[in-house]
Amino acid sequence: MKKKIMQSAQQLFMTGISLITSNGPNGQNVMAAEWTMQISYEPMLIAVFIHEGSSTLKNIRKTKQFGVNVASEKQSTLVSIAGGYSRKEIDKLNIHNSFQILGLKKTGVPLIADCLINAKCKLFTIKKIGDHTMVVGRVVSIRYDETKNPLAYHRNRYFRIGSIIEPIRDKVIVNKKTFNLFHRQSENKFIIKCAGVIVRSKNKMLVTSNPGQNLVSIIPFIQPKKNQDYKRSLENYLQSMKFSITLKEEPRLKRLIMKNGDRVQRINFILFEGKIKNRSKFYFWKLVKTDPVLKSLIK
Ligand SMILES: Cc1cc2nc3c(=O)[nH]c(=O)nc-3n(C[C@H](O)[C@H](O)[C@H](O)COP(=O)(O)O)c2cc1C
Structure with missing residues (x-):
């Protein structure tokens, strides 16, 4: 048998x-x-x-x-x-x-x-x-x-062999500034791999913007280095930004295709739900429904 x-x-x-x-x-x-x-x-x-x-x-x-x-x-x-x-x-x-x-x-x-x-x-x-x-x-x-x-x-x-099968991605149309933020970081890679934290408060989400991010407000995220543990890398980043956020286990994977006009950028987001422990002046709360990226991250 x-x-x-x-x-x-x-x-x-x-x-x-x-x-x-x-x-x-x-x-x-x-x-x-x-x-x-x-x-x-x-x-x-x-x-x-x-x-x-x-x-x-x-x-x-x-x-x-x-x-x-x-x-x-x-x-x-x-x-x-x-x-x-x-x-x-x-x-x-x-x-x-x-x-x-x-x-x-x-x-x-x-x-x-x-x-x-x-x-x-x-x-x-x-x-x-x-x-x-x-x-x-x-x-x-x-x-x-x-x-x-x-x-x-x-x-x-x-x-x-048959036709190409594209792994499913959520399409998100963004403005030029947001697109450029990700595209510049991609260094022309087909897919960029990011790790970010989602902290919610009712219908708002914690966002940050720093000079390196072209003043686009977005969830705290990084592009972890190859072969580095994503959770630890994100925790180190949050610490360096003086964010007192604890990350839950079991992240979600969100696959996006970001579009601006004819330009596209594929992004894989490993998203940890986070809990904020104390206040910091480096972040603010943004209404999710006003921001296409935030909306797509929690869909
Ligand atoms: C589709 C197909 C795949 C094959 N793959 C292998 C293989 O990977 N390894 C192997 O040893 N034989 C494989 N064979 C069998 C050899 O091609 C076969 O034994 C052949 O007669 C050996 O020829 P030779 O004795 O002239 O070297 C395959 C046969 C077919 C039809």
Whole structure:
């Protein structure tokens, strides 16, 4: 029973497909490998997990090089050939009207035409892991075609990827000053990640404005540094501003898309509810309904 569940679950992973090319004692070859992925930027490394019986693995062990050709959505038939037969059975690259090799070279590692990415790799490390062998290659040359779309693989079937799914964000239209406050802080990042505190008093919210904020009144917030604890960073900021506010556990995540004219800025707010302990001259209370940002933060 347990094994059956595992087998079914295994089919639900979603991958792309690469055509792994190699050359060896029996000549050039291609196999299909869904278990292929980039695993390092610098050096650029690609790992492929290959079963022991394949001709490809024999070739790679011998020549210490291979090609990774990321299949495009029009190449499902080629993938099916590369994955359906072994070089021991047939010379797949020689099947009429199938694979087109880039360039004319009949020696070395071939690369397949019409793929999304073609990378030539030198063997970096090789290690048996479970019932497959992890072959890691260092990319020595690479080319790509951005006009091609990748082939997706799921439940033993081939798919093309669909339309972009934008994670849900609340739209908030703001004036130029408010927009600039956030946009300047973003340093052209696609999303800025902020931590802020919401302190309510009836239909008002605690806001502050300081010279760094272009005199826009907004909840106390910061852009925490990467890998720094958000709550602690916010607490430190509040302390430095002489705000005596205690933060509750369990923050909310508010995802906004801020608009001003044609300009947009995506903002992820980690929002802590806060309780103010004593008064300070650095903040004031603002009616929530008069401020689009405040309204969107509590929606
Ligand atoms: C869609 C698809 C994905 C595959 N993914 C892998 C894989 O990630 N690793 C692997 O070892 N075999 C994988 N295979 C099986 C090999 O491609 C197959 O065993 C092939 O015949 C090996 O060829 P060779 O003996 O000529 O090297 C896949 C097959 C298909 C159809």
